[in-house]
Amino acid sequence: AxxxxxxxPEMSVQEAxxxxxxxxxxxxxxxxxxxxxKQPPSRQMILVIRQEAYKQQNATENRFSVNFQKAAKSFxxxxxxxxxxxxxMYFCAHLYNNNDMRFGAGTRLTVKP
Amino acid sequence: GAxxxxxxSWVICKSGTSVKIECRSLDFQATTMFWYRQFPKxxxxxxxxxxxxSKATYEQGVEKDKFLINHASLTLSTLTVTSAHPEDSxxxxxxxxxxxEQFFGPGTRLTVL
Numbered sequence: 001a002x003x004x005x006x007x008x009p010e011m012s013v014q015e016a017x018x019x020x021x022x023x024x025x026x027x028x029x030x031x032x033x034x035x036x037x038k039q040p041p042s043r044q045m046i047l048v049i050r051q052e053a054y055k056q057q058n059a060t061e062n063r064f065s066v067n068f069q070k071a072a073k074s075f076x077x078x079x080x081x082x083x084x085x086x087x088x089m090y091f092c093a094h095l096y097n098n099n100d101m102r103f104g105a106g107t108r109l110t111v112k113p
Numbered sequence: 114g115a116x117x118x119x120x121x122s123w124v125i126c127k128s129g130t131s132v133k134i135e136c137r138s139l140d141f142q143a144t145t146m147f148w149y150r151q152f153p154k155x156x157x158x159x160x161x162x163x164x165x166x167s168k169a170t171y172e173q174g175v176e177k178d179k180f181l182i183n184h185a186s187l188t189l190s191t192l193t194v195t196s197a198h199p200e201d202s203x204x205x206x207x208x209x210x211x212x213x214e215q216f217f218g219p220g221t222r223l224t225v226l
Contacts, residue, residue: 033213043151043204045217052213091156093215099145101208101215103156 002027002094006104013082014112020067021077021107023092030054032096034068036077039089039106048090051075079109087111115141115211119218126197127226134192134221136163136207142187143209148180151204151220163190163207197225 003026013019025034036048051059051068058066063083067076079086092104116139126132136146144165149157161182162170169182179201181193194201202225208215 035214042219043206044219045157045206045208047214050214095213095215099162099210100159101147102159105156 002029002032002096002100002102004092004094004102004104006092006107008107009105010108010110012110012112013079015082015084017082018078018080019082019109021079021090021092021109023075023077023104025073025075025092025094027073027094027096029096032094034066034075035093035095035101036064036066036075037091037093037103038086039091041088045091049077082111084111084113115139115209115216117207117209117216117218119205119207119221121221122219123222123224125224125226128198129196131193131195132197132223134194134205134207134223136190136192136209136218138188138209138216141209141211143190143211144187145210146184146190147208147210147215148182148190148192149206149208151206153204157206160192163192165190194223197223199225201225 005024032053034051038046049061063080089106095101118137120135146163148160163182163184165184171177184190206220207218
């Protein structure tokens with residue numbers, strides 16, 4: 001079974017600075033997808049970024065980028081130029097076969113003005 | 114992107130009563146939908162997979178007689194919490210897959226008094 005581990009329950013970053021959230025996963029599959037979701041106080045899950053395992057190039061979305069290390073089963077999220085609106089819970093997730101999505105425990109990000 | 118709605122957004126009920134939560138895919142068809150439960154300050158835990166026209170698949174430890182799932186059409190899945198008790202109070206989220214991505218509903222907050 002897939003498992004996802006986020007070892008940082010809480011992180012803090014100064015506004016305009018850069019922060020990296022860690023995620024590791026365990027899977028026996030070779031083809032899968034990885035995601036970072038943001039959950040603000042409204043609790044709506046918002047997709048931040050998606051990575052396909054067969055692509056070696058790291059995904060980027062504006063200020064958000066990932067460091068995908070397939071062999072190490074590591075998938076960290078880097079947020080550059082942090083903004084107050086980035087404050088939220090961030091969940092790393094693993095999806096296999098368009099079906100089974102598993103989430104990490106989450107990291108609460110605080111952005112200090 | 115695809116839109117998933119949930120109704121109601123919040124509900125308060127008395128212990129022993131049943132509550133139905135609806136999950137709809139608004140602009141696409143979903144043969145599969147997923148139901149998650151999220152306790153405060155915790156991650157999303159998959160409860161069950163809802164399959165259109167067939168029985169739902171429940172995760173280990175989830176009581177299928179307590180959490181009834183019906184996926185009667187390609188755009189609607191319902192979760193009924195039967196004989197609800199205070200420990201069932203939680204945030205319930207549904208999702209539907211589209212091309213190796215999951216789209217989440219806004220969630221339903223259930224409070225059982």
